[in-house]
Amino acid sequence: MDRVEDRTKERVTIPVIGGGWAGCAAALALAKAGYRIALYETAQDLGGRARRVVRDGLPLDNGQHVLLGAYAETLRSLAFVNGNVSKSPFVQRPLAISPFAQTQHDAIMLRAWRSPPPFALFAGLMSARGLSWRDRIATARWFARLRKGGYRVGAGTTAAELMAALPTRARERLLMPLCLSALNTPPARASAQVFANVLRATFDGADGASDMLLPSTDLAALFPHAIARWLAANGHVIHLRAEATIVGTVERSIVVRSEDREIRAPAAMVAVAPHQLSRAFGPAVRADESIACAIREVDRLEWEPIVTVYLGYAESVDLPAGLVQLDDKPGQWIFDRRDILARAQAGAPALAALLAVVVSGSGAHTALTNDVLTRDVDAQLRRLRPTLPRVTWSQVITEKRATYSCTPTAARPHPGRLTAGIYLAGDYTDQEFPATLEAAVRSGRVAAEQLARDVGS
Ligand SMILES: Cc1cc2nc3c(=O)[nH]c(=O)nc-3n(C[C@H](O)[C@H](O)[C@H](O)COP(=O)(O)OP(=O)(O)OC[C@H]3O[C@@H](n4cnc5c(N)ncnc54)[C@H](O)[C@@H]3O)c2cc1C
Incomplete structure (x- = not known):
């Protein structure tokens, strides 16, 4: 889907419900595949949980976000829509961790090196301040063991259990804080497998994967608005302040209602947050066993x-x-x-x-x-x-x-087909990454690809 299919004349409309990063990514991927997009967003602006929030004239965003070089799908989508814009929306810097104050005596100072992974991390660890040589070597060995095992850990293992073998200071001042910020779940309850996936993608992925990407704009302008601009310029339609609901299926078409209008389409994409999933379907659709099962799964999430x-x-x-x-x-x-x-x-x-x-x-x-x-x-x-x-x-x-809450036992629906004609995307559906911008964007692309394969032209 890296090129745009030219089927503008006989375009089929696909409704995309939800204008967060997952919905925007799905809309872009479907538009590139040749479909006409009708994107519905309940709020007055796109972005969802990663949206622009202005307070007292300051564009703060809905909370601080950090992006990494490992966000390959996000970067690919942005490169596509910003193709002719020479200025990157990010400042990219090697990962560096420092304490706020000299008085934090137990803090660790680490700088990932600009060398191919995993040497960037190993070199960074060897030159880290705040760890004894013994701790540096033990931490590097812990990483090497994880790597040798293909970053696979036992089902049901928590991140705290995975990190139990680490030296205390490396565990408590480095890996546990990184786990909490990456999975937004305390290590004692967090999934070791998802944390291992993050470590692999960040420290053992492509060159520059561990870099920090510092956006030079707000979160809405960075991704959803860039995609919306491309969609609008290519004849697609974005409905803001427009809650949409899948109300049923008629003659193998999916019926989507927003306010007093209905559209029928061969398929629809649902890219809402997990707690909004049930509301995206009318009662008749919620009775579908696959949809009921997905709703039960998300209802169990904390x-x-x-x-x-x-x-x-x-x-x-x-x-x-x-x-x-x-x-x-x-x-x-x-x-x-x-x-x-x-x-x-x-x-x-x-x-x-x-x-x-x-x-x-x-x-x-x-x-x-x-x-x-x-x-x-x-x-x-x-x-x-x-x-x-x-x-x-x-x-x-x-x-x-x-x-x-990214726990080892949290079962989540996968991105893609939920039932005939209804497709699911959203940060919670990605099985590899924790709930992040990249998980949202990846899920949007995966679900869009499956929809395009199923519906065809
Ligand atoms: C404070 C904070 C900090 C974070 N920090 C980071 C970070 O540092 N790095 C990182 O990668 N991630 C971070 N995240 C996570 C990241 O923001 C989310 O994973 C991502 O934004 C989720 O995107 P989404 O599209 O899956 O869902 P959402 O953003 O929830 O989008 C769903 C959208 O669907 C709309 N919607 C719902 N129902 C309907 C309907 N029926 N009709 C039409 N529209 C509907 C909603 O209004 C919403 O806009 C953070 C999140 C928060 C809140």
Whole structure:
């Protein structure tokens, strides 16, 4: 599907329900295969959980997101729609992990090298600060064993069990925090297999897979708007503020209703979040055994929140480059978001620095009010760096259902055909990656390819 099929004259319309990253990716793949797309999104803008959120004139996004060089499908889709735009929407840097403050004595400082995988990681580990030589070698051996076993781990194993053989500091200050941020699930409950998949894709994948991609724009402009622009320019239709429901099948056509209009199509793509799945079908369709089974599976999934605390300062604050680690009390990672200030709208507060502090997964912090959490995070940063200037602006963005809880036993529907004519995409359907932007985009492409194979021209 890397070229565009020219079947513009006899185009069949395929409704795509859900305008998050999965729905946008599916729409693009189907459009490239020659179908006419009708994309439906309930919200007033595309993007879903990775959407633009503007507060006080600052385009903050719906919480801090990190993209990696391993996001091959996402990068491929973007290269296609941005083909003639010379400026990359990312700044790409080798993965680097540093502590926020010198006072974090147990912290680890690591820089992945620009060399072919897995040497990038091994060289990074060997030169890591905060680990003894014995720990560096034991950690490298642990990786080598995982690699030798083809990154396959026993079914039902948790990430904490997988990491039990690691030296304590490498486990607690490096691998466990990476697991929590990648799977958004505490290692004691997280799937070891999915974590191993992430390690393979990031540290043993293509050249540059472990690089961090820092977007130079907001999340909506980065992917959904870029795809929407391409779709609109090629004659496809995007309906915003338009909830759509598959209400039935008539003469082998799928009937999709949005407001008071119905369209009939040979197939439809459903790319909504798991908790929205049931609502995307009318009662007659929910009675289908395959659909009922998928709904039962997603109903059993548990959710993990992600909280991002944005702190603005009137004076500049310098952070090391890359991923900057806190001490988990309560903030886990901190990001320099001065790029947001450069895109501030008229009337935005005058700030010299904007930091985003992330707390992934469930924990005591979720019971706190925004004011108390902001105070706690500010106190944490000051404890670590007493010279920090006073906070002059703040905002908390909480997504209670950021991702499903990625446990070893969480059975999830696969991307692709759910039942005759109905196809499923979404971050929760990818079986290899945890709930991420890349999982969403991969699922969209996989489901679109199956639909195109089944429906043909
Ligand atoms: C705070 C936060 C931080 C995150 N950090 C990262 C990160 O660092 N890196 C990373 O890779 N991932 C991260 N993620 C995860 C990532 O955002 C999600 O995996 C991804 O956005 C999911 O995309 P999706 O298209 O599968 O689902 P969604 O984004 O949920 O999209 C579903 C869309 O369908 C629409 N919809 C639902 N029902 C209907 C209907 N009946 N009709 C029409 N439209 C409908 C919804 O409005 C929504 O727009 C983070 C998520 C959050 C919340």
